[in-house]
Amino acid sequence: MKITGKLVSNQFNLHLNQTKKLTPITIKPSAILLDEQSSLERIARRIARAGLCSRREAENWIVNGRIKLNGKILKTPAITVTKNAKIMVDGKPLPKIKQTRVWLYHKVRGTVTTAHDPEGRKTVLDTMPRDMQRAITVGRLDINSEGLLLLTNNGSLAHYLALPSTGLTRTYRARVFGRINSNALAKLKHGISIDGFTYGPINVNIDRILNHNSWLTIKIKEGKNREIRRVMKYLGLHVNRLLRTSYGPFQLGNIPPEHTKEINTKLLNSLLAFSYKQSSNDSTVS
Template identity: 55%
Template sequence: MAKPPAPKSADTGERIAKVLAHAGVASRREAERMIEDGRVSLNGKVLTTPAVKVGPGDDVRVDGKPIAEKPPTRLWRHHKPDGLVTTHADPQGRETVFQALPKDMGRVISIGRLDLTSEGLLLLTNDGELARVLELPSTGWTRRYRVRAYGDITEEAIQKLKNGITVEGVKYGPIEVVVDRRTGSNTWLNVGLKEGKNREVRKVLSAVGLTVNRLLRTAYGPFQLGALEKGKTEEIRRSVLREQLGKLYPLDADGYPLKDGGKAADNTGRAVSRPAKPRPAKPHSTKPRGSNPGKRPDNKARKPDAHHRRKP
């Protein structure tokens, strides 16, 4: 991208971390860390703070390479097996979820995480801003799990979790727990929660005397694991994605985010005007002919006589 002819006002454009997130470089939080590490430059100047805005034509680079133009928002369902970490690079050298993904997906990030021994539905996207929105508890989407745990749970403990619980100084919101069945010394549970804090299911169940030995996420909001095979990835159709996101994260027909009440975002994430929709033609009047003053009354359609018929 070419450099702009003149500096822009600090009141225009989008925050740099948001631009990087929209471009699929990283989540907004990770983008801020990249800026702090001196990996991001704007118009040739290395940034030291995320409190910078970007406008059209600005040259944004990460590790010296220009960021790609913003692609349409995409979302995938992935059935994560246990034994993989949900990170792009693991300091301990363990295999990651992203190493096993199809190469033609490009760079994607996860919406939330599943720890090493957890399995099930993991949502992946190329839009870091969408990931941020869907991770927020205020979004109201429920994460559902099938849990096998050693021990038994009482109705008192279930009610305690339903009202919210504090564990080691961390307050957790209401958690829905339904006992499915008991097999020997294990109990199978269906668990639903809206926050998704770090290792939340394991910690809250441990606080009421249960030890989780298998954890499978079956749903994240409206998106279900279903019959997706372990290790497989499937893209969610654009029409389904638009329908399920609705006003939470509106997309246009091409999959680009809509901002500011129905405006499409350009490659920097700024809102741009959308073409005006053509006005529908006015319906024909149902008023009988001859009802207007000055018009010759004629309530019957005139039939062409033989004199006016065209000869074959």
């Protein structure tokens, strides 16, 4: 895999998705991107900002006794620390918090979105350069899906971007096999429940209907495990190709397969400020 360069602002097609009100999380991107350590913050967030893991993973590490605070093993993540706190992870000092970095990656089919796969399958991190080996993925794409995947060294930012309440729209192009029922697809904008699982609003646009396969553009905000495939199957459609083209304001564009582009800090702050502003307004899949 090759790093193909940094993005410039005109490569982004910033778009606004408006209709339904969502409640954004309370942490603004500017707070998440703060490179200096805050005077007071939850210890799990401090660990996540050091780039070792996500905030949720840090909480699990604490419960499992892997974290020491000022020489004592922690038993609960409900601890607020100062910037001078001495935190140890598996006996090693917590790394210095680095400047936040975000990469856009073009995932291909056949790779898994995890750091280590017990089945020995190829992961998206296998071919990453050394400075990205500890990168955290923002959500996941299943092994048979392809397209845009976000990575960052900031666990709190990864958590923020993945939350449904943040209101970022994930856009996909799907090739499906089966008979298209436009009325059934249109009703998905109100959400749907399947076998006890409830999925939020899904916007589907029919791009092209062929003899056997059709192309759809699908927009969702939740990104639950295999959500699109399960919903399409329920409607009698088999997804034989699924490509994510955008995640909030971040676009796949012309990034080649298995290549990455890093977003420069100034542009990153602008994009996050834009996405936060939109999630604070009336917004839904459009």
